[in-house]
Amino acid sequence: MGSCIICGTDVGGGRVCDSHQEDVVFDFRGDSPDDLVPSRFYRGVVDGYAEFGVFVDLAPGVTGLLHRSELDRRLDSLDWEPGDDVFVQVKGVRDNGNVDLGWSIRQADREFRGVLVQESSGEHLPKEEPGDDGDDEPEETTDVETTDVGTTDEGSTEPEESTDEASAEDENEEPAADAVEAEAPVGDDVVESDADPDPSGETMSGEVKPTGEADASADAEPDASADAEPDAEPERVSVETLEDAVGESVRIEGEVVGVRQTGGPTVFEVSDETGAVDVAAFVDPGVRAHPGVEVGDAVRVDGEVESHRGDVQVESEALVLLDGEAAEAVRRRIAEALTDEARPEGLQPLAGDETVAELADGLLDAAEAVRRAILESRPIVVRHPATADGYVAGAAVERAVLPLIRDEHSKSDAEYHYFTRRPLDEPVYGMDAATNDATRMLQDRDRHDEKLPLFLLVGTGSTTESADGIDLLSVYGVDAVVVDAAVADPETRDAVDTLVSPELADVGGDETLSTGALVASLASAINGEVRADLRHLPAVSYWADAPERYVDLARDAGYDAERVAELREAVALEAYYQSYQDKRELIADLLFSDGGNLAAHVSEQFREKLETEIETADANVVTEAVDGVEFALLDTDGYTHRYDFPPTPLLLDDLHRRRADGEPFATVGVGTDELYVRTTADVSVRDVAERAAELAPNADVATAGVREGKIEFLSGERDAVEDAVVAAVAEAF
Structure with a gap:
């Protein structure tokens, strides 16, 4: 009987328990599609494109189709080339042997918690022989193998195997001092204290030296180089400078904001006052490094900066768990940077809307909450009604937030991890939506060590019908920000952390204000660099009788009345179909990138369908x-x-x-x-x-x-x- 490589639970003939099937990526080495397991994620190779999707080879003779309907983006926006390694989910195998594939947002080994090889005869770790149940003690890692461990340029996180010749040559030799240190498990590095070693050579209380270090220091004669060693320690650098330091050894200090176990190293996401970066620490394939380090801990990392598929990553040589004054200094730097960076300098309402200006304090609070979540590496979930007004509001926030997430995180796909927009069929945040959100966030917390998200509810959440849903989130201490152009019910005022509503500013609730117009000004406060992109959105958000100030603003941005109407109708039509999906790329194309052809085409369908229904209803x-x-x-x-x-x-x-x-x-x-x-x-x-x-x-x-x-x-x-x-x-x- 084997044990789960993620949680250690005893399993039957496999190496992963049922609850962690989707946390592991499999290298398939079978010869029949019938051996594939639905819902599992597999590594594949792009075979080629068709009009309706991408063909992916999972093994020689076993090819699946990733249909374009399964993508979270347009087919022609994929940057995959034939021969590229990709990661996909098997949705099912048909009777005729056709394999239906699903999209995987995780496109690197390190983003899974484990890697397994699936043979026709069973499953095993990449280092094991087929049929090995995994219960034997792992072989000792040689110094050659440990030194070379890391994520390869192709994205693999498996250690390189040492050759038989290398093993034979090293068998009778005493290892060099640096090799001995490399042999020590990374997890045994200093993890309990940030204190410097005592000059006498003894360790401070709570400090654990790597295996072999004490003996080496005891036998060695003191020399001048030993006295100079403290001066050779690297100076701390900020995360934002790492892109210019690829190939260099660096030291960073920050807070752990995420931990995930892969089939190779343990990957810690470390955030300082300037950004966040992945830090890979290796013990053995799939073995948790530094088990005492968790999300929220302050750490110091020494390592080499590497770049894999455009993502910057630090290969850890030492990871120290900080405490006392050193940990407090890290948290103080981050907190001060958060305070300075999160609060916008002020609010400049689009078109100088006076009603929006009266809501400035609340909008600045909401903008600060969003910006702080980005800086704290907390996911942001935006909820909005599946209407033209709701989609415009959600898209405005999305336009503002995504560039900030890209700047904050080194991972190229961070925007999909840290920002989610989930439309609602109705403008009520009820128990169904809240239960869905709570389930997802708790799974992400427990399975992927993610922080609980910030919920931004626009055009919803401010009425008593949403009270039960808001209360469910509050049980878990989740922050919720509600922004609604309509007057909020009194019962919701104390239920959410930040509420922006006209009545609360004692402006009487301007009936000419739409949620899209209000949130467009919020988005410009979140990220002033996208302000020019948002100027036409308020006019699009009104179904009829848009205020002249917003009509003029849209015209100045190049959107005349006809174009605004086409955008409104096109968004309304697309909002109805697959209403629970964000349709991120499609909506962005309509609102920000379309030269007019797409919106005109979709709005024509809108008018035809609406007129047909109106004729029937009117009669x-x-x-x-x-x-x-x-x-x-x-x-x-x-x-x-x-x-x-x-x-x-x-x-x-x-x-x-x-x-x-x-x-x-x-x-x-x-x-x-x-x-x-x-x-x-x-x-x-x-x-x-x-x-x-x-x-x-x-x-x-x-x-x-x-x-x-x-x-x-x-x-x-x-x-x-x-x-x-x-x-x-x-x-x-």
Whole structure:
């Protein structure tokens, strides 16, 4: 029986337990696709491209297809070339032998917690012979093997094997002093104290020297070079300078912000006041180096700077766990840098919007929270509604944050690790979304040693319907920032760390302010260098009657009214399809890189689909007048395509705009167990729901979404609820 290479749990015939299957990458050496295990990650070689995806060879004669729908980016944006080593996930093997592959955000050995070889006969570590169960003691690593360990230029983290000739030559020789030191496990370097050695040669309390160091120092005659050794210690350098120090030996000091175990070295992500870098420390393949060093510890690292596939990494020669004044000095430097760098100097609202200016303090607090999360290497999760306004707001933050993450982290794919945008089907941050987020963040914490993220909720999270979801996050002490152009409910004010809402600034809630416009100014405060890229976004975020100041701003940026309308409609259409996905590259192309052709093409589809639905709905509207209020009633179950574009809220918005003529008017769309209300007056949906609940006491009427005017009820009481809502709306006018 073998044991899991990640957690040590006893397993049957394999080398990884069920819970860590996706933490290991496999080198497949079988000859049949039927031997592949679904959900596992495999190393492969790019075979070639097709219009619909990429073919990847997992082994000679075993090829899979990574379909373009599985990519998190456009197919033509991949920089893979035929022959490149890549990492993919096996989604399944079909009866005809075709292998369906999935995307892997991890594209290096060091980003997995282990590496295994999968033969037809079983699994083993790269250094083991096939059939070895892994229970034997590992062979002692020779000095040649240890010295050469590191991540190769091709991204491999396996140590190079010493030849038989080298082993034979070294067998009867005494190792040199530097070789003896190299033989000591890296994990036994000084890890308990930052204190300097005592001049007498004895170690300070809590200090552990590498194996062999004490004997060597005891037998050696003192000489001048020994006295000069302290002066030879490298000076500390900052992480931001490492790109210019490839090939050099350096010393860095910082805080451990991440730890992951690969099939080769242990990789510590170390952050100082200027950035973060991966530090590789090696004991034996897949063995945890420095087990006493965890996330949050202050450390000193001496090592050589290397570059692999464009990523800077430090190959550790010594890693010291700091404590006392030395650790405090590291944390103080980082804290001071965070304070200086995280707080923006000020807020300059786009187009000089006075309502946004009144919210300056809250927006600066929100910007500081985002910038601090970047500097602390904390992931940022942005939640926004899957609407045109919501996508514009989310894309504005994304545009501002990604360059800062790239500057902060040396890994080329850091922007995918530290920033996630997750759209919501509805503008409510409910328990379903919060449970999804909590599950993901706890898995990332426990499996990948990631810090808990900062949640930025834009256009959602400020109403009582989101209270349960916010409360779930607060149980884990997660920071949440809410930015909403609409007036927030009083109950949410104390539930989140930072809340930006018009009412809180005592400006009365400007009804002409959209969330996209508000968040675009926030994004410009987060990163002033992208301000010019954001100028047209506020105008795009308004569905109708955009303020003239934002129309002019967009025009100055090169976006006339027609172009703005095309962008709005194109984003709205794409927001509906695959609404739970961020569609990062597609949305960025539409909003920032498109010369007009893409938006025009998509917006044409938007208009065709919307007009078809409007014609059908308009022909089946029932009108009636109640207490001087004219109503347009639509059976949304019978006269809309419920599972195709446009979504019911968008359809009713357009229908209401076309029919309302300034008189007391309301549009009500009634479905099986939900309805939507649109009015020309400032009518509270909550008040309508409460009054309808009194008039239809057996229907369990409740507000489901204030922002979209949604009310839910029991389907068996549909007719009674429709009458009750009409009466309640008429009373509210």
